[in-house]
Amino acid sequence: xxxxxxxxxxxxxxxxxxxxxxxxxxxxxxxxxxxxxxxxxxxxxxxxxxxxxxxxxxxxxxxxxxxxxxxxxxxxxxxxxxxxxxxxxxxxxxxxxxxxxxxxxxxxxxxxxxxxxxxxxxxxxxxxxxxxxxxxxxxxxxxxxxxxxxxxxxxxxxxxxxxxxxxxxxxxxxxxxxxxxxxxxxxxxxxxxxxxxxxxxxxxxxxxxxxxxxxxxxxxxxxxxxxxxxxxxxxxxxxxxxxxxxxxxxxxxxxxxxxxxxxxxxxxxxxxxxxxxxxxxxxxxxxxxxxxxxxxxxxxxxxxxxxxxxxxxxxxxxxxxxxxxxxxxxxxxxxxxxxxxxxxxxxxxxxxxxxxxxxxxxxxxxxxxxxxxxxxxxxxxxxxxxxxxxxxxxxxxxxxxxxxxxxxxxxxxxxxxxxxxxxxxxxxxxxxxxxxxxxxxxxxxxxxxxxxxxxxxxxxxxxxxxxxxxxxxxxxxxxxxxxxxxxxxxxxxxxxxxxxxxxxxxxxxxxxxxxxxxxxxxxxxxxxxxxxxxxxxxxxxxxxxxxxxxxxxxxxxxxxxxxxxxxxxxxxxxxxxxxxxxxxxxxxxxxxxxxxxxxxxxxxxxxxxxxxxxxxxxxxxxxxxxxxxxxxxxxxxxxxxxxxxxxxxxxxxxxxxxxxxxxxxxxxxxxxxxxxxxxxxx
Amino acid sequence: xxxxxxxxxxxxxxxxxxxxxxxxxxxxxxxxxxxxxxxxxxxxxxxxxxxxxxxxxxxxxxxxxxxxxxxxxxxxxxxxxxxxxxxxxxxxxxxxxxxxxxxxxxxxxxxxxxxxxxxxxxxxxxxxxxxxxxxxxxxxxxxxxxxxxxxxxxxxxxxxxxxxxxxxxxxxxxxxxxxxxxxxxxxxxxxxxxxxxxxxxxxxxxxxxxxxxxxxxxxxxxxxxxxxxxxxxxxxxxxxxxxxxxxxxxxxxxxxxxxxxxxxxxxxxxxxxxxxxxxxxxxxxxxxxxxxxxxxxxxxxxxxxxxxxx
Numbered sequence: 001x002x003x004x005x006x007x008x009x010x011x012x013x014x015x016x017x018x019x020x021x022x023x024x025x026x027x028x029x030x031x032x033x034x035x036x037x038x039x040x041x042x043x044x045x046x047x048x049x050x051x052x053x054x055x056x057x058x059x060x061x062x063x064x065x066x067x068x069x070x071x072x073x074x075x076x077x078x079x080x081x082x083x084x085x086x087x088x089x090x091x092x093x094x095x096x097x098x099x100x101x102x103x104x105x106x107x108x109x110x111x112x113x114x115x116x117x118x119x120x121x122x123x124x125x126x127x128x129x130x131x132x133x134x135x136x137x138x139x140x141x142x143x144x145x146x147x148x149x150x151x152x153x154x155x156x157x158x159x160x161x162x163x164x165x166x167x168x169x170x171x172x173x174x175x176x177x178x179x180x181x182x183x184x185x186x187x188x189x190x191x192x193x194x195x196x197x198x199x200x201x202x203x204x205x206x207x208x209x210x211x212x213x214x215x216x217x218x219x220x221x222x223x224x225x226x227x228x229x230x231x232x233x234x235x236x237x238x239x240x241x242x243x244x245x246x247x248x249x250x251x252x253x254x255x256x257x258x259x260x261x262x263x264x265x266x267x268x269x270x271x272x273x274x275x276x277x278x279x280x281x282x283x284x285x286x287x288x289x290x291x292x293x294x295x296x297x298x299x300x301x302x303x304x305x306x307x308x309x310x311x312x313x314x315x316x317x318x319x320x321x322x323x324x325x326x327x328x329x330x331x332x333x334x335x336x337x338x339x340x341x342x343x344x345x346x347x348x349x350x351x352x353x354x355x356x357x358x359x360x361x362x363x364x365x366x367x368x369x370x371x372x373x374x375x376x377x378x379x380x381x382x383x384x385x386x387x388x389x390x391x392x393x394x395x396x397x398x399x400x401x402x403x404x405x406x407x408x409x410x411x412x413x414x415x416x417x418x419x420x421x422x423x424x425x426x427x428x429x430x431x432x433x434x435x436x437x438x439x440x441x442x443x444x445x446x447x448x449x450x451x452x453x454x455x456x457x458x459x460x461x462x463x464x465x466x467x468x469x470x471x472x473x474x475x476x477x478x479x480x481x482x483x484x485x486x487x488x489x490x491x492x493x494x495x496x497x498x499x500x501x502x503x504x505x506x507x508x509x510x511x512x513x514x515x516x517x518x519x520x521x522x523x524x525x526x527x528x529x530x531x532x533x534x535x536x537x538x539x540x541x542x543x544x545x546x547x548x549x550x551x552x553x554x555x556x557x558x559x560x561x562x563x564x565x566x567x568x569x570x571x572x573x574x575x576x577x578x579x580x581x582x583x584x585x586x587x588x589x590x591x592x593x594x595x596x597x598x599x600x601x602x603x604x605x606x607x608x609x610x611x612x613x614x615x616x617x618x619x620x621x622x623x624x625x626x627x628x629x630x631x632x633x634x635x636x637x638x639x640x641x642x643x644x645x646x647x648x649x650x651x652x653x654x655x656x657x658x659x660x661x662x663x664x665x666x667x668x669x670x671x672x673x674x675x676x677x678x679x680x681x682x
Numbered sequence: 683x684x685x686x687x688x689x690x691x692x693x694x695x696x697x698x699x700x701x702x703x704x705x706x707x708x709x710x711x712x713x714x715x716x717x718x719x720x721x722x723x724x725x726x727x728x729x730x731x732x733x734x735x736x737x738x739x740x741x742x743x744x745x746x747x748x749x750x751x752x753x754x755x756x757x758x759x760x761x762x763x764x765x766x767x768x769x770x771x772x773x774x775x776x777x778x779x780x781x782x783x784x785x786x787x788x789x790x791x792x793x794x795x796x797x798x799x800x801x802x803x804x805x806x807x808x809x810x811x812x813x814x815x816x817x818x819x820x821x822x823x824x825x826x827x828x829x830x831x832x833x834x835x836x837x838x839x840x841x842x843x844x845x846x847x848x849x850x851x852x853x854x855x856x857x858x859x860x861x862x863x864x865x866x867x868x869x870x871x872x873x874x875x876x877x878x879x880x881x882x883x884x885x886x887x888x889x890x891x892x893x894x895x896x897x898x899x900x901x902x903x904x905x906x907x908x909x910x911x912x913x914x915x916x917x918x919x920x921x922x923x924x925x926x927x928x929x930x931x932x933x934x935x936x937x938x939x940x941x942x943x944x945x946x947x948x949x950x951x952x953x954x955x956x957x958x959x960x961x962x963x964x965x966x967x968x969x970x971x972x973x974x975x976x977x978x979x980x981x982x983x984x985x986x987x988x989x990x991x992x
Contacts, residue, residue: 029921047954048923055951056920106875165772183879183918188948251879309881310916378779384692395694396806397782404778404803466799537775538799654771654780 006273013286020293025057027300059187064292067246070197072288074242075257076281077204080211081235088258089243092149096156097128098247103160107167125244135672154609155668158661161533181312182250193245200238207235208278253314255321255507260288295320315511322508326501355622362635369639373409373646378653407539412645413638414547415600420637422596423611424630428569429589434499436611437597441480441505446601448509449476455520466543470602477598480505534607534660536645547599562626607660610637613671710831713793713814720809723837728784730776730791732758737829737975741838747784749773758971760978782807818888818913829976849976853897856983859991860898867903868930875941888913891972894982903929927956932966
C-alpha cells in the first residue's frame with residue numbers, strides 16, 4: 001500500500017517534471033515554434049534552432065533544474081542539521097554573502113576570469129555562513145542561529161545596496177538580478193558547477209544516515225556512535241557549496257531553499273519513507289526543481305517572453321514559494337517556539353536593578369543624538385548656528401540646510417520609536433523572539449501598498465501626495481497583518497508557524513514591490529533601492545504629526561496595558577486566571593503594532609531590523625517588564641534610526657545613503673555582539 | 683570629536699537683512715510646463731544630471747556644483763570639467779547641504795533629479811529648472827531644446843547657436859560620407875553582465891544614439907519601438923536571432939569590463955549568430971554619454987563616421 005503510494009508520487013513528480021521541462025523549452029524570445037524546438041531536440045532541425053536550443057534554452061532549463069535542486073537539497077540539509085524548519089540559504093546569509101561578493105566585483109570593475117562567478121560567490125557564501133555559524137556557535141538555541149543569519153543577511157544586503165547606489169552605472173542590471181534570474185550568457189562554468197553540485201549532493205546523501213540519528217538529539221546520537229561535530233560541519237559545508245554554486249549561476253533565487261524542504265516535509269504524513277533524511281533530501285531537491293522551473297514558466301507566460309527578460313524569475317519563485325510556505329505551514333506540526341522573548345534576553349544585573357535610570361539614559365541619549373544629528377551633515381554646524389536659526393537670524397544657506405535637516409531628524413526619530421514599539425508589542429503578543437513587523441511581513445505589506453498607491457496614482461494621473469502613500473501603507477499593512485493572523489489564528493501559540501507564514505508574506509511583498517518597480521521604471525534602480533532601503537530624503541515636518549500623535553496615544557496605552565502585556569508574554573493561562581481579557585488585549589495590541597509599522601513605513605520607506613533589535617536590546621538592559629521595556633524599546637529604536645540617518649547623510653557625503661541600509665549596517669554588529677553577550681550569560 | 687566642535691560658535695554669521703539682486707528677468711518653461719523666472723543670466727549653476735553638466739560647460743560656464751563629478755568624468759568625455767566645482771552627491775538624491783553650500787543662483791536638472799518631496803527645499807536655495815530628460819517621440823529635438831533652454835538661462839544663446847550649427851554641419855557632412863559607403867544595417871546595444879548572465883539594452887530609432895544614426899542615414903536592424911522616454915528595450919541572447927544576418931552589431935559596455943569577450947565568447951548561440959561569425963561586431967562609443975547633449979552627439983556622429991565610413 002505504502003509502496004504503491006510512494007511509486008505513484010514518484011511517478012507523478014517525474015511526469016510533472018518532464019511536462020514542465022517541455023513547456024519550459026517551448027518558451028523563449030527567438031522566433032521559433034515549439035515544433036522547431038522539438039525537432040531540434042532530435043537534432044534534425046535547422047542550424048538556427050539547434051543553436052538556440054544549445055546556446056540558450058537548454059542552458060536555461062539546466063540552470064533552473066540545477067539551481068532548484070541544489071537549493072532544495074541545501075535547505076533540507078541545513079534544516080536537518082539545525083533541527084530548524086527556518087534554516088535555509090536565505091536565512092543563514094549564504095545567498096546574501098555570495099550576492100555581495102559578485103556585486104563588489106562588478107562595482108570595482110574587478111575582472112573575473114574563468115569560472116569566476118562560481119568561485120567568487122562560493123567565497124562570499126562560505127564567509128557569510130561561517131560568520132553566521134560562528135556567531136551562534138556553542139548555542140543550543142536554533143532560534144539564535146536564524147537570528148544571527150537573518151541579521152547578517154540584512155547587513156550584507158545593505159552593503160550590496162550601497163554599492164548598487166554608488167556605482168549605479170557600473171552595476172546596472174544587478175538590482176533585478178539580485179532577485180534571481182535564469183538566463184545564461186555562457187555555458188562555460190555550467191559543467192564544472194554541475195559536477196561540484198553533484199558531488200555535494202552525493203556527500204549529503206552519504207551523511208544522511210548520521211543526520212537521521214542526529215534528529216534524536218546530540219547526546220542520543222553520540223551514544224549511538226555518531227561524530228556529531230564532524231557531521232554538522234560537513235553537512236553545513238556541503239550545503240553552503242550547493243547554495244553558493246546556485247547563486248553564481250542564477251543570483252540569489254529567493255526562498256527556494258526554505259520552501260522546497262517544507263514542501264517535501266509536508267508529504268511526510270502520506271509518505272513515511274520521507275522520514276528518512278536521504279529520501280527527504282531527494283524529495284526536497286525535486287521539489288526545488290519543480291518550483292524553479294514552474295516559476296520561470298509562469299513569469300514568461302504571464303508577461304510574454306520578451307517582457308519577462310527584465311523580470312527576475314526569483315520574483316516568481318519567491319511569490320510561489322511564499323504561497324506554498326503559507327499553505328503548508330498550516331498543516332505542519334512545528335512545535336511552539338522554544339524560547340520566549342523574555343527568555344532570550346537575560347538582563348545585566350546592574351541595569352535590571354535600575355530600569356528607570358536605564359530608560360532615562362536612553363531617552364537622554366536619543367535627545368543628544370537628535371541634536372548632534374541636526375549638526376551633522378555634509379558640513380558640521382555649531383550650536384550657535386542652531387541658535388541663530390531658531391531665532392530666525394541664520395544666513396539663508398544655514399536656514400535652508402537646517403530646514404531640510406530638521407524634518408529628517410524628526411522623521412527618523414519618530415519612525416524609529418514607532419518601529420521599536422511595534423517590535424516589542426509584536427514579540428510580546430506572539431511570545432516569539434523572532435517576531436517583528438519586518439520579519440512578519442507587515443512593513444513589507446505597507447511598502448507594497450505604498451508603492452502600488454504611488455504607481456496607481458500616476459497611472460490615473462492623480463497627484464500622488466503623502467496622503468496617498470499613507471493610505472496605501474495602511475491598507476497594505478492591514479492586509480498583510482490580516483493574512484498573517486487569519487492564517488495562523490487557529491494555532492494558538494505556535495511561534496514557528498507564525499514566523500514561517502510571516503516570512504512568506506514578507507518575502508512575497510518584497511518580491512512584488514521589486515516587480516512593481518522593475519515594471520514601472522525599469523532603468524531606475526536607484527529609486528527602487530532607495531525605496532526598499534528606507535529614506536528620510538525630502539522629509540517634511542507636516543508629515544510627521546500623524547505618527548507623533550499616535551505615539552502619544554501609545555504612551556497612554558503603555559500606562560494602561562503594561563501589566564496585561566507582562567502577563568501575556570508568559571503564557572495564555574496566567575492572564576486568564578488574573579482576569580485579563582485575552583482576546584481583546586491581543587487584537588488591540590496587534591492593531592496598534594500594525595498601525596505603528598504602517599505609519600513608520602509611509603514616513604521613511606521599508607526599514608528592517610529596528611523592530612527586531614530594539615526590543616531585544618531593551619529587554620537585555622531592563623528585564624521583561626513592559627512599563628519600562630516598551631518605552632525603552634521606542635527610545636532605543638529612535639536612537640538607532642537617528643544615528644543611522646546622521647551616518648547616512650555624512651559618511652559618504654555628499655552621497656546620501658538610505659537610512660534603512662545604514663540601520664542594518666550599524667545595527668547588525670551591535671546586535672551580534674549582543675547575542676554573544678547573551679550566550680556568555682546563559 | 684563632534685562634541686567640542688559643537689559646543690559653541692557658529693559657522694556662518696548671523697544676518698539681519700537680505701541682499702537683493704537686480705537684472706533682466708529671464709523666464710523659461712520647465713518639463714512640467716510651468717514658467718520659471720530668474721533674475722538675469724545665471725552665473726552660479728548647480729547641475730544635477732550629466733547631460734545638463736555637459737551642456738553648461740559646453741556653453742562656457744563652469745558649474746559651481748555637479749552631481750557625481752567622478753562618474754561624469756568617466757562616462758561623459760565630451761567636455762572637460764574646468765576649475766574645482768563642488769560635488770553635490772549622487773544623481774538620484776543630490777545633497778541639499780552641498781547644493782546650499784555651493785550657493786547657486788540656479789539649480790538645473792531633469793525631472794528625476796529631485797524627488798517631488800524635496801523640491802520645495804531645493805527651491806529655497808535657488809530657482810530650480812527641471813527639464814525633461816528624454817522623449818522618445820522626438821529625441822533629438824529634446825536634446826536641442828534642453829540645450830537652448832539652458833543657453834537662455836545662462837544668457838549664452840550665441841554660443842548655443844554656434845554649437846548647434848556646428849553639429850548640423852557635421853551631421854550633413856557625415857551623412858554624405860556614410861551614404862557613399864552605403865553601409866549594412868546596424869544595431870546598437872548596451873551589454874551588461876551579471877554573474878554569468880548577459881543582458882542587452884537595445885537602442886531603438888527613438889533613442890538618442892538611434893536617432894543620431896537615423897539622421898546619418900543608417901538603418902537600425904532593431905525595429906522595436908523601445909520605451910516612451912529612452913527608446914530602450916531589454917533583450918536576451920536568444921532574441922538577437924531576430925536581427926537580420928547582415929547586421930553590424932555595435933555594443934557599448936562598462937569601460938572596465940568587456941562582457942562580450944569575458945562571457946559571451948564561449949556561448950554556442952552567440953558564436954552561431956551570423957554577424958558574430960562574420961566578425962561584424964564592434965565595441966562602440968566608450969566615453970560617449972549616450973544620453974548627453976549636443977557635444978556628446980557630436981562625438982557620436984564622429985564615432986559613427988569612423989565605423990561606417992572610416
